[in-house]
Amino acid sequence: MKIAVIGSTHAGTAAVTNIANLYPEAQITVYERNDTVSFLSCGLALYVGGVVEDPSGLFYTSPEELANLGVTMRMKHDVTNIDTKTKTIEALNLVTGEEVMDTYDKLVVTTGSWPITPPIEGIDYDNVLLAKNYDQANTIIEQTAPVRHVTVVGAGYIGVELVEAFAQAGKEVTLIDGADRILNKYLDPEFTKTVEDELTSRGITLAMNQTVTRFEGKGGKATRVHTDKESFDTDLVIMCVGFRPNTALLEGKVDMLGNGAIKVDDYMQTSNPNIFAAGDCCAVRYNPTGDHMYIPLATNAVRMGTLVARNIETPLLRNIGTQGTSGLHLFGLNMASTGLTETSASLMDVHVKSVTIEDTHRPGFMPTAENVTFKVTFDPATHRILGAQAISKADITQSINTMSVCIQSGMTVEELGFVDFFFQPHFNQPWNFLNQAGLKAAEPERPAMA
Template sequence: MKVAVIGCTHAGTAAIVNTAQLYPEAEITVYERNDNISFLSCGIALYVGGVVQDPQGLFYSSPEKLAELGVKTKMRHEVTMVDTKAKTLRAKNLVTGEEFGDTYDKLIVTTGSWPIVPKLPGMELDNILLSKNFNHSNTIIEKAQSVRRITVVGAGYIGVELVEAFQMNGKEVTLVDAEERILSKYLDAEFTGPIEQSLSDHGIALALGEKVTGFEGKDGKVTTVLTDKGRYESDLVILCIGFRPNTELLKGQVEMLPNGAILVDKFMRTSAPDVFAAGDSCAIHYNPTGKSAYIPLATNAVRMGTLVARNLVAETIPYMGTQGTSGIKIYEDNIAGTGLTEDAAKAEGIDAEAVMITDNYRPEFMPTHEQVQLKVVFERSTRRILGAQIMSKMDLTQSINTVSVCIQNGMTVDQLAFIDFFFQPHYNKPWNFLNTAGLQALPKTGAKTETQELVGTK
């Protein structure tokens, strides 16, 4: 069996390693246009901020490790054409310029994503950078050493983590975003408000609800970020606007979402025979809505890549979908979320309710008992849990993984009230705060809920 793999970051590495282990007789060839593989881009801010001293720790594989599994890795090779009907591809050696063809029995497309780069006046100026791969991170660190004023455009996870890292390195930092709130895709206002206050308290200037319109410069280098509401003097600009799937190779050959994300079935198969896809190049099945969605996360990528290998020859393990579970630490706050926010649920046209609690995570008689803020979103009619968000000075983020499992299994907020959690004063209260949220959401009348109907409660 001849297997060709295009792209080798999270999904690609998982697919390759598992394919090599499951099918030792397979001839596996990997095409990667970069000079490194398996870089954990979620570690860029940690690397930039100096928390991670040795960047080699951000790589979890290498061409040498893959070679030990019998995999042929062609670094600095870009695939320029794929014909899914003929099962052929063409590739170019980016070092020598040589072009050649290849064939495959199975094709694995793990081409990932690429940052959205707007077409704005002044984009050609020096010191306007992207933040995606290892080379980007090295350039950011190098450039940041000699500048004072840094502007980050985009207040998603990467942007927020970067402004924190820059501020801790003593820079004057501005965060710009067209949305009125930071992290608006992941958290509701009850959570983003305190985080914004924390950023401001640390001296980070927030320019929210402002759209970047262009850049000005001097001697070929950027000096000013222009928005529809202001001007921000900047020596360095990092664009963190978002990502789009890198799937031009298969355009018109497989089914995609309008943004180019490849649609796959539950066995990671595309609409083209013997063509599989995984990771940031793909749409995922989003359990809270039951629809296909584009949620580029490393966790999604490694699961999907592993499933590609497991289903390469026969249907074995179906994909269970995802809740888009994620977390972030900003200064002293530990934050995590899963599924739909209340705002996102309403945008989907779902009649949703939410319960919000603020409690101490363990008994008040303990020496410390940090406060925890938890919000659970659920569908009004079915009571089905749709999402949750948590924030605390104490690291309680693993609780969101528990809620993710609840959503995965279609549980209701009423059931959440009575799930069996242990009690030990070092860790929690007799009613775990997840139980407490469920209890608070229970109907205030004696009317039966759908959950009560299901379990036969009188």
């Protein structure tokens, strides 16, 4: 079996490693346009902020290690065309300029995603940077050192993590986003308000509900950022406005969502039976709604890549879908979410109910007890749990992993109220806040007094 793999970050590395172990007789060739593999982009802000001092820890394998498994590694090779009828690949050696032709029996597309770069005047200035791969991280570190003011455009996870890194490095920071609040894709307003208050208390300028219209500069560098409402002086700009799937090679050749994300079945097979896909280039089945959605997370990518290997010869192991579970640590606050929030449900026109618990993470008689805000979203008709969010200075984020399992298994809020959780004063309350949410959601409605 001759297998070609295009791209080798999270999904690609997982696929290649597992295919090589499961099918040692297979002829596997990897095409990668960079000179590294498996960069953990979710650790980019930690690297930029100096928390991770040795960047080698951000790579969980290397081209050499994959080659030792018998894999042919064609690094610095850019695939330029795929002919799905003849099952051939054309690639360009970016070092020598040589054109390479190859064939495959099975093709694995793990081309990932790329930062969105809006058509903004001045976006090509030398100090308007992207934040995705290892080379970009090193450029950010190099250009940040001498500057005083940094502007971050985009208030998602990577954007706010970079804001923290720059602020802790003593920089003046402005955060701009077109939405009316930060992290709006992951958390409801009562949660993001807590985080925004923490940011502004540290002198970070929040410019929400604003769209960047142009960058003004001189000498090849941006010096001022203009939005549709105001403008800001700056020495450096980091663009973090989101990602789009890298799927131009298969456009018109396999089924895709409107944004270009490749549709795969439960066995990671595309509409072409000889092509498998995984990771940020794909849509995934979102369990709270049952629809295919674009959710570019490293966790989804490694699971999907592993499933490609298990199913590439025969469909054996089904993908059980995702809840889009994610977490974040920011300025001492621990927050996480899974499934639908009230905000995302509204955008999808899904009717939900929710309950919120305010408590401390452990009993008041303990020396310290941090406040916890925990919210559960559920279907008002079936009472099936659809989402959860949590925030605290205590690390209670594993509760969201528990809630992810609840959503995936179809648990109701009534069942959540009586799940068997341990109690120990060092860790939690006699009634765990997850139980409390279930009990509160299941309270019968009392008839109005006459």
